[in-house]
Amino acid sequence: MLLGASSLLYGVAFGGDLLSSILYIIGVTGRNIKLRSGGSAANLWTKWGYTIAIIAVASQFIGLLLRWTAGGHAPVSSMFEYMSFWSFTIMLAFVLINAFYRSPRLGAFACPVGLTILAYAMVFPQEAQPLIPALQSYWLNIHVTTAALGEGVLTIGFAAALMYLLNTTDTSVKNRSTRFLELVIFLFLTLFAYVVTALVFKVQHYAIDVSDPLSQNPASQMTYHLPPLAGPTGSVVGSLGSLLGIPLPLFPIPGWMQGAQAALKFNTLVWTFLSSIVLYGILRLINGGKSLVTSVSSWVQGLDADELDELSYRAIAIGYPIFALGALVFAMIWAQEAWGSYWSWDPKETWALITFLYYTLYLHLRLSRGWEGPKSAWLAVIGFVVILFLLVGVNLVIVGLHSYAVPPGM
């Protein structure tokens, strides 16, 4: 009952994030549309975008309270729960910061990020699983929620920094700066394309068991949730059927790719790469062949660059202490209680430290060495990549004490 209602509210939040993203993007792209009353349509769109964003945040908040009640612990213990909670903190941070700074165009960047992270969460299994002994502690609630809140606020710092760069870079000139900005947009589209592809096949409950032809061990069998374009080493082309006339697998992975489920991981990469190329190509065609950065940068024209710079820095200055408290101090106390050592250089805690050190560098460079403007903004943009690696990369690439967070089949 509670879980059903909770899923419904998460769904409402997803719809809300989507709708507010669309409203904000139309709001900032269609600023020339005039209303009959004479006012700018843009204000109306972004006003509604903000209202919907608030509804999405409220809905997800109630949804996660219900899931908390049903499960008896904060819903932050699986990849689905954690990623959706992070999305919640991003949207919450946006709603609060916008209330204070009144920067509606921030929504055109923050909401799509929140939406994509929530959609990414939905790729993972959504069952509420009871906790293993190590996680049965009230520190789970305190540590993970505080850390996620810090990460949410830092993400707003990233969005504002990106806006600053788009605002200050002359995108009609091709130089290193515009190429890197185009790359940032492409990488965001990559994440977006992966999420869409994975969700398309998830909705169809796509699953295919593939066994490793070179291994007798039944444990080497893998379950693909995306059609196996890349099969295990030694598999025969076309042996797994076909998709729209393409034989599956299209090719076996080369023998030097080893490691647990290498074929599965590589297949996911191939799909992500292909779908992001397709998505990017389509958007570029719509854009008349011009690089996307030329259009996206027009969303932020007319904004005060210094204010964006200040906004990005403020968000990082607010998020940094929360992150330090949640991801390091609370983590240390819990680690001491659960593992008998407040610090054991487990990959997750090492990366939390790396993230902290990274933003420490940002602050020292900005406050002591006068790195304001573009340099500082680029650091804030890269900071988002560091956080992404901390939250996703570590789980998928490195295995540690936190490895319970590795979802099956990834």
Added chain:
Amino acid sequence: MQQQVVERSLSIPERLWLFFVSVKTAIVLIALIAGSSILGSLIPQEGAIPSQQPAQFYPAAYGTYGKIMYALGLTHMYTSTWFIALLLAISVNLIVCSWERLVPLYKSLQKQPTVVQAFLLKHRGLYTSFSADNPSADTAHIREQIISSLGKRRYRIKQEGQAFFAEKGRIARFGPYIIHIGLLLIVAGCLTRLIPGFYYTGDILVDEGQTVQVPHSDFSIRNDQAHEEDYTDGRPKFYQTQATVIYKGQQVLHKPITVNHPLKYHGMILFQSAMLPVQFQGMDLSIVDQQANNAKVGSLHMDFNDPQQVYHVGAYQLTVLNYFPDFQFVQNNQPSSKSSTPYNPALIFKIEGPGITSDIKEWFVPSAPFLQAELAKSQRFNFQPDQVNLAQTTGFRVQKDFGIPIVYGGCAIVVLGLVITFYIQHRTLWGNLSEGVLHLGGQTNKNWYGFQQELQRVLASNQLNQKFIRNKGGTA
């Protein structure tokens, strides 16, 4: 004379001081520590490899790179000499940097002037003025109003003649140094491990019913009962060990130890860290002769951790030909043992005695009663368990760390420092009424937007709607 002083080459301590006092050095050191940590998280560390011989493992697994990694200490990154050296260097940097800046900062904040000339106020980060040209403006009255409003907003106000100086949140300027002191305390807390007797960590295994002396302590721990529950999908749900602390022969404490709820006694902390599968401890068994209408031949006690070579049962003699504590069949149906722990014991007896002419070899597999029943069909003697002692074994992490309170104290100070640094703003406003014009110049260390809002509110509360102008990069 002066020329000489300038040209004198710097002594080594002076050079070191200059090196460590620089923020640039701090930035490089932080970057190096972060970079090494990234490497350490990507390269499998020595504790996490499936081998006890890292010197052989790394070259075998990664070739030349493996050799280099091992030689440079990248395979035990966080205990490598140069990583420790980096941590020590950043600590020295924190001390020197803070010392060099803290005192001048304190002095300059003490010496802030109350009277600032009007032409200087115009260059403050926020500036506005009220002039007497406007007939409705009684600038002296406005000055009083603003001072009173600032006072209500907890500004400390100093006045001198027609000038005033309002200030709040001065402590924010000291925030970074509070953070640095906290960080140094954390480092000091970690370093206490080097003091003999301050730190110990180890693991002990305690079978149910067993009492084990806790290493580096004056007490023993008895495992009264170990309890494990799993979820239906096989994931662990609950681990608990009922433990008794025995000190000087007295039972002084009974306590359940679960994950996340360790036992603390005499400075030692015992954590529930592992639960080993159930193993066979001992067994009383009867031997019956199936050819003599299941007549009982006799009984014996077997200790699976230390079986005898020969058992005498009634008139018969049982010789243990082979013992597999953790029995399994491998290729070609060859029996072997997976481990040396009696999880799944199996024995082969040679039985000799009255009426036995040719050797009898019989299997005894107590953990597999169905297999035993099957075997009994072709075996003359049968083994019937009378009493079985099974035991679960708890793995305890034993830890003593007197540095923990220092580390936690350091953490608390760091968090306090972060809050002071980032959530409190040092805001200053100077006012000077000269030649009938009231000049107001404000300065803050961050969040100009918030400061401007506050000043605008101060004016608004006195029905003034003058706007403050923001001078980018205003001077203090």
